[in-house]
Every structure is written in structure tokens, then in C-alpha cells.
Amino acid sequence: MKQFICTQQYGEGGLLHESLQREGEKAFFHSRPHDPRFMEVKFLICPSDYRTLALTYIGLHEELEPIRHEVTELFGDVIHAHMMPDYYIPNHYFLEFSHAKANKRDGLQLWSSHMGIDLENTVVFGDHINDVGLFEAGGTRIAVRNAHESIQRLADHIIDSNELDGVARYIQQQMEMSITETIL
Secondary structure (H helix, E strand, O other): OOEEEEEEEOOEEEEEEOOOOOHHHHHHHHOOOOOOOEEEOOOOOOOOOOEEEEEEEEEOHHHHHHHHHHHHHHHHHHEEEEEEEOOOOOOOEEEEEEEOOOOHHHHHHHHHHHHOOOHHHOEEEEOOHHHHHHHHHOOEEEEEOOOOHHHHHHOOEEEOOHHHOHHHHHHHHHHHHHHHHHHO
């Protein structure tokens, strides 16, 4: 089973991975053509100048569930284990391990606190069930049209799909409206 490690080096993100062998890994890689963050390595060892942010497995449920169970048993509350169906690769799942506080909800709360912005004044975007915590914490919740149904149910607004650049178009419209209101 091959793995991806999300890393960060001096503010830059990267996805280290071994040679892609399995259908799910290849589909994930090919769904992000020309993404400069992907770096193939011979052995999946995090370089000393990188920090591991998350460890992600892509595979079938019956392959990943024993891994999730064992890691959860070993590390308990110290680690966050999140397994979800892959929205874009049929019959595959993502299993992600991270620090217990390394999730979108806690990230938004921390960012909001650092920026001095009330959570109700934030706008969050999402498409998959890993965005539930973000949507529960955020102010205005916006789902793309092709989002998982649970995200659409939590959304305040549904915009064009991510394939149609829904988020970019929404932001552009909001900026144009803001400029128009400023001029008037």
C-alpha cells in the first residue's frame, strides 16, 4: 500500500509519495495534472527540513479499516483518524491521520482568533464530508453544486461546481459587488 505524506517546508506545501502502483493512487495523482506539490521519492521518509502535516492512504475500505483501527488503538486521542469515501475515485476511501487538532474546524477557529475575526464573519467553501467541521464552525457556508449531499444540506448557498470554477466565480462576483457598492 503506497502512501502520501503532506508536508510543509518553510511555508511551502508538498506531497511526497512512493512510486504510484494502485488504481486509487494513480487516479488521485491524475486528477491534479501538473500539480507541482507532488514529489516522488524512493522511500517515504520525511526529510529533516520538512514537517509532516498528515499521512494519507488511498485504498479500498477493507484494506484501510484495519489500519485505522490499529492506529486509533495505539494513539487514541493524540491523533485524528478520518476515513471517508473518496468523492472522485469510485470504490476508494481516503484514510488520513493527523494531529488531533489538525483539522479544518480547529484551523478555522485558530485563524479566526489570530486575525481577530469573529467566526460568524467568515465564509467557508466545501465539497466533501471532510468539510463538515469547517461548515459547523464557519459563518457563511458555501457548497459547490457537485458537493456531497451532507455538505449541501449544511450550506447557506450552493454555487457552480468546482469543475466550473464555482469558488473563483463566487469570489469574483463578491469583489465586483463590493467595488460597485464602494463607488455608489
